[in-house]
Amino acid sequence: MALRISIIVYVVLQFIAFFxxxxxxxxxxxxxxxxxxxxxxxxxxxxxxxxxCYNSSYLVTSDELWVNCTARRDRFRAAQALAVISIFVYGAAFVLGVLLLCCCSILRWVCLAVNIVGVFTLVVVWVAMVVTYYASENTYCPNLNLFFNYGAGFALFLVAWCLDIINIFLLVIRGEDEKACANENPEFYTRGGQEEMK
Structure with a gap:
């Protein structure tokens, strides 16, 4: 039962992170x-x-905004690509978590791998924003902390990244719990990672 609760917690946290x-x-x-x-x-x-912030039309695009700041422009391009990739990675981790909850306990390892990929894709995005916030590149590219505060999107990325790390620990702990359960009750332990009465 405790193993199933940890998977439910994983699925809920992963949905929140994906969202x-x-x-x-x-x-x-x-x-x-x-x-x-x-x-x-x-x-x-x-x-x-x-x-x-909630306007749908842009004054300038990212490339136009950072036209004199090539390193910053390249950081934003990388962050754009990795943010979109992160949507798919976090969505896949959620779907795999639902499948893990329903049937296939072997998917725990796939979920773990996908969550680790998600940690790396999203960390690049928010670290790129932190570097932009604090680093002054030239007179045309001052550090943004002089004029700006962090926004809502940055905060959501950071929270999602933390939830992903928590989920990695949940998956690792669940694996250790399965091993302990198998050692203590081998007659009740099935290969699928669930207990059943014989």
Missing amino acids: FVLVGTPLDMFRAAVEEFNFSHVCVTLWGAKLG
């Missing part, structure tokens, strides 16, 4: 520290800058 990555990808990574026009903030997303 946060999905929602966080188009949201602001940075929000202007002061309101500029009509009580609206200038917001910088992975895809560009816009007036008003």
Whole structure:
């Protein structure tokens, strides 16, 4: 029963992490520290800058925004690609978790591998934003912490990444619990990782 509860917790946390990555990808990574026009903030997303964080139209694209900051532009391009990849990785981990809950305990190892990939894809995204926030590249590319605060999208990415790490520990602990269960009750342990009465 304890093993099943850990899988349920894994699936719930993985869904939340997937949802946060999905929602966080188009949201602001940075929000202007002061309101500029009509009580609206200038917001910088992975895809560009816009007036008003919940506005759907961009003032400039990311490439236009960082035209004089090639390293920053390249960081944002990499972050864009890895954020989209992370959506698929976190979504796949959730679907595999549901399958793990329903039937196939061997998928635990696949879930573990997918979660580890997710940790690496998403860490690149938020670390790229931290570097942009604190690093000044030249006079045209000052560090953004002079004018901006972190935005909602950045916070969602960070929380999703932490949930992914928690899920990795849940999968590893579950594996150790299965080994202990098999050693203590070999007559009740089945190959599928679940107990059944004979």
